[in-house]
Amino acid sequence: MAHAVRKGWWRLYRPQLTACRVLALDAAGHVLLVRHSYGSGKWMLPGGGIKSGEDPIASARREYAEEVGGALQGCAQVDVTRDIFHGAPSTVHVIVGLASGPVAPDRREIVVAAFHAPDALPEALASGLAEAIPHWLALYRADQNSSI
DSSP: OHHHHHHHHHHHHOOOEEEEEEEEEOTTOOEEEEEESSTTOOBBOOEEEOOTTOOHHHHHHHHHHHHHOSEEEEEEEEEEEEEEETTEEEEEEEEEEEEESOOOOOSSSEEEEEEEOTTSOOSSBOTTHHHHHHHHHHHHHHHHHHTO
């Protein structure tokens, strides 16, 4: 119910949103994807809104901990994209990091979370992710290699 009210408010007022998406990797290089308790039911990346004055990497770590538990290490921002959330234009910071600790969906917002091999992503994937994930992984690897 709260999600429906929020969607209606966004459609009416069209606020400028700033958000983060988290591309979390396990030790084998698999990508964490989640399914929300609301929306399309498609697999997507965890993430959420960036608070006023909050650093995008700090936001990604906070959102990851809130939604699936654990922590992110070795984080890097690899992209800034534009998206539409419920009719409202949004700036989205894409943060890649290494997952630390067990993954435990909060069962309130996230109902399931699972790691997937980048070359074997599920078919029921949010629009554009199949193309974006390999690109973001390549940017992250380049960033990590340049900082060695």
